Amino acid sequence: MRKNLTPWLLILGAFTILLFNDIIPTLYAFYLSLFVYNMVSGAPPKFAYLNNYVNLLRDPDINASFLRGFTFSILTTILAIILGLGIAFLMAKDFRGNRLFRVVVCLPLAIPYITIGSMWKLMCSPNIGVIPYFLRTLGIVYDISSSGLQAFITTLVIDVWHWTPLVALVLLAALASIPQSILEAAEVDGATRLQKLKHIYLPMMSFDILFVILIRFMDSLKIFDEVWMLTGGGPGASTRYVSIALYSIVLKRWDMGYGAAISMVFAYVIIFLSWIMNKTLQVRRT
Amino acid sequence: MSESENIENRKISRRKALSTAGKVAISAIVAGAVAGVGGYLAGSAGVKKETETVTVTNTVTTKIPGTTVTVTAPGTPGATITKTETVTTSVTSAPPEVGIEEWLKKAAEPFKGATIRIVTESTPPSMWVQKALVPRFEELTGIKVEMELLGWDDVFKKALLDIEGKSGIYDLYYVDELEVMATFFDKDGIVDMYDLMETKADLVYPDFDLADLIPVPYFTYEGKLAGIPFEFFLRLYTYRRDLFEDPTERKNFEGKYGWELAPPKTWDEYEQIAEFFTRPPDLYGHITMASPGTIAFDYWMLAWTYGVPNGGLTIGRRVSTDEGGLLDSQRSIDFFQRYLNLLKYGPPGIANFTWDELRSEFMTGRIAQGIVFGDQLPDVVGSPDSKVRGKVDVALPPVEPKYYFPGLPTIYGDMGVWAISSTSKNKEAALLFLQWVACKENAAKEMVDLGGLCTRKSLLFGPLADEVDKKYNWHYLKVVKEAIMSNLATGPFATVPEILTYRDILYTWLSKAVTGELSSEEALRSAASEIDKKMKELGF
DSSP, X not given: OHHHHHHHHHHHHHHHHHIIIIIHHHHHHHHHTTEEOBSSSSSOOXXXXXXXXXXXXXXXXXXXXXXXXXXXXXHHHHHHHHHHHHHHHHHHSOOTTHHHHHHHHHHHHHSOHXXXXXXXXXXXXXXXXXXXXXXXXXXXXXXXXXXXXHXXXXXXXXXXXXXXXXXXXXHHHHHHTSOHHHHHHHHHTTOOHHHHIIIIIHHHHHHHXXXXXXXXXXXXXXXXXXXXXXXTTOSTTTTOOHHHXXXXXXXXXXXXXXXXXXXXXXHHHHHHHHHHHHHHHHHHHO | OOHHHHHHHOOOOHHHHHHHHHHHXXXXXXHHXXXXXXXXXXXXXXXXXXXXXXXXXXXXXXXXTTEEEEEEBOSSTTOOOEEEXXXXXXXXXXXXSSOHHHHHXXXXXXXXXXXXXXXXXXXXXXXXXXXXXXXXXXXHHOOEEEEEEEOHHXXXXXXXXXXXXXXXXXXXXXXXXXXXXXXXXXXXXXXXXXXXXXXXXXXXXXXXXGXXXXXXXXXXXXXXXXXXXXXXXXXXXXXXXXXXHOHHHHHHHHHHHSSOOOSOSBHHXXXXXXXXXXXTTTBBSOOOOOSTTTHHHHHHHHGGGGTOGGGGOOTTSOOSGGGTOOTTSHHHHHHHHHHHHHGGGSOTTGGGOOHHHHHHHHHTTXXXXXEEETTTHHHHHHOTTOTTTTOXXXXXXXXXXXXXXXXXXXXXXXXXEEEEBTTOSOHHHXXXXXXXXXXHHHHHHHHHHXXXXXXXXXXXXXXXXXXXXXXXXXXXXXHHHHHHHTTOBOOSSXXXXXXXXXXXXXXXXXXXXHTTSSXXXXXXXXXXXHHHHHHHHHXX
């Protein structure tokens, strides 16, 4: 009997944490999502079946936020992978100042989200910002408070700038794991750089590339702090990504039931993507 | 001796005084929705697209200490205005036998060692209290005061969650909007100050004079008082007096527009001044807070000047004209179109400006005019960092004559109280602290130090007000007096808890018009439709 209990006792601690941190809040969020419940309103919570989910499907603001988020994530992931790969190759090279280069490249990873938001807010300020100043000399009017496209592109640049070093580090590790003998054999066979990239590097790094693609995609889908600091989701709704719309609905509108429904769907999307990632990585591994 | 003087000088018991003060405030509220909630909210607005009728029953406001003037401005423009002179009392009990410090020392003895925790917005008055009043209070009473100064959103979140969870972390919450007060009272989260001051009469300073505090009637909800006010200011038309008085500018302006340069009475005049002074990159003719997070505040605060009270919202929680509201009415569309037109006279980045930029941009000397919050003006006129020290003055904001009608308030009245949490274990100590902050002596200090932030009628209408105006070389308190006497101050939003939801939906649509994604009409119609839908969903 005692023998049977031991494994359960061993996972009891982890399970308790999981129970209070994940399971109960998730169940509660689901429960809440079945109600029309506004926390500031005098109106009592009303059971609404799955109405919040139906409303969500019909809500142009939320649908646009999801679409905007996916567009943002796809673009930011592609850019980060391309740049990260290039930087990883540079880091792998033996040149004077390589150590300093690595430190400088990785600096954005050490900066807190809020600081990044503030930094970029200052840099983008139409009056004192360095970015509008230089773009003005090129004849470009840059004002993220009135141009939705410029604001969207700026958030894209910030995310790529912030997270490309992580991609580069992961890919650098992948590069280092390629056996030197294979590269030397390719050299002997007279393979060009492009051929080596196509036939050796990319195939041998594909597992790691896939890993960072999925990690970056899911992560960028959840972007909040930097964008909130920089644009607050504006101008208009041009940078109103899902997390920002969710924050607004829950903590400004205090629409808890609807917010919970969006959270559930958003969480489901993330879980679904994680599942794809897990499956794909398993396939690659085998 | 007149009747009013008789009443003023009459000695009444503290309990009776409080009760009278309560009744005065309640009757003031009931009489007309406190210049903010308004009779419009009282369900009297019936608006159709063809013939718009706006009814505002606008009340309160003490002209001079000791008298209340009730102004009723019913219905359509040009309607008769009924004025009801109601003599009430500025509650005054016996002249103080002991000073506040001496009294406080004795009253606080049983509470020595207690700690009061306050969550409050980092407004100039809050910061001033922390610096100027808390140390002395702690010294006098042995009661410790811990103030958490945060941004508005965080203050509200912390207070609401404290109330919901009944956790009792804070003893005092900052309340500066009427819908927040309504939410907190509806959730039994804060105590009724009238009740507390009556049951703890021995802890009420004899010369405190609650009725003398200007914001008291505004913060009375269903006969209950939310807290003790410590800040009050108006959002006034603010302009560069040096530019307006410059002979060359005056000559050029008159030559171009055919009228003498002066603070504008109408929005057309405002726009002409904005156009005239827009000379980028050194000078701009307009400033406002058009950021996505603040544009809905701007709409609410300024649309009054176009005859759209309370953001077009009815007491039945409707905003569309089809449902009796005004949000998508012609006057509202015209207002918002004007708002959008004016943005081109603002400095770069105006579409991302919040209230912080109202102050900082004015201080750079690049702004000729704008409608600015009173608590920001002391920095503009007094800070060594300001390039326009002594060059700024204020006036009443412009109105749109086509829609505006007499009796309708036009100036956003910003005010704040600290409310005692229902779960506080230090209610008595908190009550003493609140009286220390708002007592006449410290209110006078606040007024002098903060350039005219005046919470007491006796100070506003007393000789000190002129001295303070003179010190800052402007007419802020003179204009505040004029606004109060003319009944022009609105309340800080209205006692409808769902305003927070209304505001968040509104800003998502208004900011789409700022970028040109939608027209002003499309934005307001979409907002009205979504807000009405949401309110119906909530059961209203």
